[in-house]
Amino acid sequence: MMTDAPDPPAPSADPDPPSEPSPSSLLHPRREAFEYGLLPIPKLVFTDPIQTLAPLKQKLASKSPARRVDSASLADALQISADHAKLVLDTLSSVLHSDSDPFVRARADEVDSVGADVRDLVLFLYIQSYKKLLPRPHKDSASVADVWPSTSAFDGYLSALSPLQLVRSNSRRFMPSQADEEAHQLSYLQKHLANMISLLAEPSEGEGEESQVLTIEHFEHLGLLIQFGDKESEGIPLSQAAPFFANSDPDMPAVPVPVAQVHDWLLQNITTALEHISERVSPKENGPSNTSDQDVAMSDASTTLAKPAVSPRGPCFIEGISKSSLVKQASDLKGSSLKVLNCHDSVIYILAPLRYVTVYGCSDATIVLGAVGKAVRVEHCERVHVIVAAKRVCIANCRECIFYLGVNQQPLIVGDNHKLQVAPYNTFYSQLEEHLAEAGIEVNINKWDEPLTQGVVDPHDSISHPAGVSDAQAESAARLDPDQFTNFLIPNWLGGESAGSTKDNPFPLPAAYMESQQRNRNNLEEIKQALRNTPLVENRKRELSSALHVYFKDWLYASGNIRQLYCLQGD
Structure with missing residues (x-):
């Protein structure tokens, strides 16, 4: 009779819960x-991350009782x-999962003195071996020409590219779907999970090193890479999702758990998450998917999902805006992440x-980003003006773009860039200072003119590259001539949902740009006065x-400012 007792729960767990688990129970990679x-x-x-990082962790931890690394x-290690x-x-600080960590709360000029937790650092260094998912080439080359400018100052340059580089240039704008990326990241974690857990583990007392x-x-540090729940930045704490740590008494430390038990539980959750993604993507629409991780291109795993304006979890999307203007305020955006994709000849x-x-993939557009507290990435854009106040910004593979920056960390410029210019932040709207404070951006620290450039090849690309190319220095950005600097006016009716305190650009302008502005104002006044004083008959x-x-x-x-007039057009 007792043997019948375990049987009833089995049917209740049968087909539906595995195929439709509740959002709060699903494991997700932390895409940030x-x-x-x-x-x-x-x-x-590292070719063998565990062989490098295990001794590195010991070395760094031995130097600091607080396990903090400056x-x-x-650099020495x-x-x-x-x-x-x-x-x-700086980069680890911008992607760390715990906002309560003093490393994240540190001011921009204090990050180094506070130092990173060595456990977060080794996990962060481990994922530097991750290979990105290969963008899916577009079937119709004519449609590529429709959305990517067909005439460019670099047409001659492109014609000299190798066939592999040409393929890459034609397909670069077609990003993998969110489902593709999540499956690829989960597969990477599935493959490397045992090593990652071992970097956080400790020997059990009295039972030997094995x-x-x-x-x-230590388990909570895995929150850098995985999370539960449907919030796109912060899920529920990992320890609350894990049955072996859930509801533990904060006043009484939970009993440590064997590594094998943690590994098995996480693997089971990753498998469930991969199955859920596979079921979400229609095989009829996208073809068979392959979510196994090879740390390589994975072009066979690529699928195409229609991206919603707001996905159930993850960032909001602004996509495909052309020859128009678009305004988004706080109430229009659900969540705290945003992707602006394939927008052309517009003001956003x-x-x-x-x-x-x-x-990503924008051209001939002006994009104003009010306050971004963690990181901005601008990639594969051409002839775009980006006006952004942010903690940090990364610019990759862009052409003839101007960046008006209010940034607390050095702008990072990577990849194959051409004719980029940087300038000080040049606009404001009524709620800007409130938004800057909420995002934790300091207006008295602006490193707009200190770009840090890296190699022309990203080692995380799935495409292989000729030997030695990665050592080539990327083209940096020039400072915009102060005489070419102008303020960008945001129309009053776009300034905010309610009145704010901002009356002017909160980022102080460097002297050369301030003097240029003053000269322009003086010249304008002289011209206006001369016109007033010139007697002209009516026809003149x-x-x-x-x-x-x-x-x-x-x-x-000629200046591209015609796009600002799109604001005056009706929807």
């Missing part, structure tokens, strides 16, 4: 670490430059505080007015 945390520094891409210690070590810490355990505190205003923003006034209109129209088109 993979999308904004990978650095194009070949010395950080850039000098990191990895034999990298001080700039690269500082870049590692029997390792994981404490609740994002007047809201966010954590992460990606701008009309001729002058007509000539001014023609020159103004020519200037609008």
Whole structure:
């Protein structure tokens, strides 16, 4: 009779729960670490991460009783430059999962002195071996020409590219879907999970080195890479999702758990998550998917999902805007991450505080990003003006773009860039200062003119590259000539949902740009006064007015400011 007792629960768990688990019970990769945390520094891409990082962790931990690592210690341990070590810490700070960590709360100029937790650092260094999913080539080359400018100052340059580079240039704008990326990241974690857990484990007391355990505190550090729940930045704490740590008494430390038990439980959850993704993607629409991880291209795993304006979990999307303007304020955006994709010849205003923003595949557009507290990535854009106030910004594979920056960390420029310019932040709207404060951006620290450039090849690309290419220096960005600097006016009716305190650009302008602005104002006043003082008969006034209109129209088109007039058009 007793043997019948286990049978009833089995049917109740039968088909539906595995295929439709509740959102809060599903494991997800923390995409921020993979999308904004990978650095194009070949010395950080280890062929055997565990063999390198296990002794590195011991070495760094032995130097600091608090298990905190500064850039000098990191540079010495990895034999990298001080700039690269500082870049590692700044980047880790921007993708760390716990906002309560003092490393995340530190001011921009205090990150190094606070130092990174060595356990977060080794996990962050481990994923530098991750290979990105290969973008899916588009079937119709004509449609590529429709959305990517067919005429470019670099047509001659492109014609000299190798066939592999040409394929890449034609397919670069077609990003893998969110489901593809999540499956690829989960597969990577599935393959490397045992090594990652071993980096956090400790020997069990009295049972020898081979029997390792994981404490609740060490287990929580896996939150850098995985999470539960449907919040796109912070899920529920890992320890609350794990049955072996859930509901543990904060006043009484939870008993450490054997590594094998943690590994088996996480693997089971990753498998469930991969099955859920596979069921979400229609085989009829997307063809068979392959979510096994080979740390390589995985072109067979590529699927295409229609991207919603807001996905159930993950970032909001602004996609395919052409020859128009778009305004998004805080109430329009659900979540704290945003992707602006494939927008052309438009003006896009994002007047809201966010954590992460990606701008990808845009051309001939002006994009205003109000306050981004973690990181911005701008990739594969051409002739775009980006106006952004952010903690940090990464620019990759862009052409003829101008970046008006209010940034607390050095702008990172990577990949194959051409004719980029940087300038100080040049706009404001009524709620900007409130949004900057909410995002934790300091207006008295602006490193807009200190770009840090890396190699032309990203070691995380799935495409192989000729030997030695990764050592080539990327083209940096030039400072915009102060005489070419102008303020960007955001129309009053777009300034915010309610009145704010911001009356001017909160980022102080460098002297050369301030003087140029003053000269322009003085010149304008002189011209206006001269016109007032010039006696003209009526027909001469009309001729002058007509000539001014023609020159103004020519200037609008030549400068790209004609796009701002899209705001005056009706929807």
